[in-house]
Amino acid sequence: MSNNNRNFGAGPGKIPDEVLKEAQLEFLSYQNIGFSVTELSHRSEAYAKINQEAQDDLRELLNVPSNYKILFLHGGGQGLFSAVAMNLIGENGTANYAVAGIWSKIAANEAKKYGRIDLVFPEPDSGTIPAINDWTINPKASYLYYCDNETIQGIEFPFVPDSKEVPLVADMSSNLLTRKFDVSKFGVIIAAVQKNLGTAGLGIVIIKDTLLDKALNICPSILNFKLINEYESILNTPPIFSIYMFGKVLKWIKNQGGLDKMEQLSIQKSQLLYNTLKQSNGFYHNNIPEQNRSRINVPFRINKGDVDMENKFLKEAEERKLFQLKGHKLVGGIRVSMNNAVTCEDVQVLVEFMKEFQQENQ
């Protein structure tokens, strides 16, 4: 947001300035129709267009094949965790989970309500993702689930797991639209929008059409993929404002140069930061093995976990208008999240501060 504040929050995170300004400008009268988008009927032509364009733009940006459906759900990430299990595990089913961090663990625990959940490798404590050959995948599992980017520990998968015949399900809440990938390798992709994609209240599902018809009877209608698909994501009143903002963010990404540009910037920003950690000779320390480090979320400790020093860092950062740098309470320390809306300049200003802070406090 304007006035030189820089927001490094993981999520809800920064939204592009251009998107916020556009939304503000038309807040009282959406496209001069005389009503606010917040008052728009979900049965209106204006909303049908918002709904359709958001789907079309996401399809275009990710090159989603025509046999995949795009769904909009209430409920955010936690709702999606339940929805995945209830829609895919089948009666008396079993599923495999690759738990490499906290979000995949929460998803696995939620899924245990609905069937048998087996982990494909023991939970790593070091941030090391085992090589795919070391995964124990049950060929009869209804699906194999993983979280592509773990925001809390700062772990990102450098490969798409080869799940053979088992449908692959990925949570991409924190890195969708930050790099190119082949959607056709997946059965289902889920993402809550409040990180890279907009404002809270909306979950996105991209699903291969052959997987639509497997929901358990006890699945609530608002989480039922088949039903939501039949209603083209207007089963009940959708989270209209979140979908509207999501649509604006998609158009912003297209205007910036699409996924090529987002991926390039993401590499550039994360390299700048990781290089600064490396050059600090241990003053700033991230413990994730290099090949599994996240481009999006970079947690680190200062002086081997000196909490007083970390608090000093956070305080001085805020004086420089560098915000939302506190690490997640489960891991402590500092966390820098570099969502799409965070600019190279934002990261440049941050690393300059980090270098100065080290000089003054080492």
Next chain:
Amino acid sequence: MSNNNRNFGAGPGKIPDEVLKEAQLEFLSYQNIGFSVTELSHRSEAYAKINQEAQDDLRELLNVPSNYKILFLHGGGQGLFSAVAMNLIGENGTANYAVAGIWSKIAANEAKKYGRIDLVFPEPDSGTIPAINDWTINPKASYLYYCDNETIQGIEFPFVPDSKEVPLVADMSSNLLTRKFDVSKFGVIIAAVQKNLGTAGLGIVIIKDTLLDKALNICPSILNFKLINEYESILNTPPIFSIYMFGKVLKWIKNQGGLDKMEQLSIQKSQLLYNTLKQSNGFYHNNIPEQNRSRINVPFRINKGDVDMENKFLKEAEERKLFQLKGHKLVGGIRVSMNNAVTCEDVQVLVEFMKEFQQENQ
């Protein structure tokens, strides 16, 4: 919204002009903190305050007793329908439903996924709600459910059903905060916000604390009342913008004079409209018995269901900037929704148009 447009939509419906203008003004920087409310972390102090104040203001306006909890959920009305059943029916349970219109029927059908649902009276086809002595209430039912105002047919309960020892559950999505009532008569009150209370994406639950701990194991976390209560409605990232707008609407109601004022205006507006129907000598016809007519949603047919005439009415109404008057597709005709944000002047302008239209077309 400004520029003399008048919005009679049932929901999403009109939001008070003052609320929209305030939200627009601070859209780029919420309370001058330098970030948009759409970017606000759900773990921030600023959000904690929004979350708490919305609960406090609702508690104050409705005089909610201290042994009742207020919860904010993702998912809107349909999500609440599932949540009620999963949280209250209990293992192998049974529930009673008073189905007097389409919304209670949808709720009952959703509940059938989770237990045995018995109707307390045969579905009325005339809009007549049977007297409470004619209801067959199973004293062992886990709860008795009804919808206090049916937006599609325009039916409103003129009494609070006496459910004896059975916890009473009411859907007040379309008339909460339009009249005073005694919360302590209820076990649970649910409401989606996009009608009288704000913008879509949020469901409200008011629940007696003794009912919090009965959820089925298969209840998704985002719909689990006990869990949401434990996390003070910040279990996962909540629909922040909807809660923020809801909070603003509550403050607007307080500034207008609270529930006394809302109830008085609601009576005034609906009397003006029903009198116009009556004086039309059948040109405009609403078929709901007088004692069960809704103060909020008034459906009617023109010339005994003359569709061409109704379309002419809608077209000419729009030329006068009177919008969202088309009846729900299940019942056809015209529907006037008079949510709290609809002013007496709005209704005055509408009934003047109706009288002129009748004179010209009878």
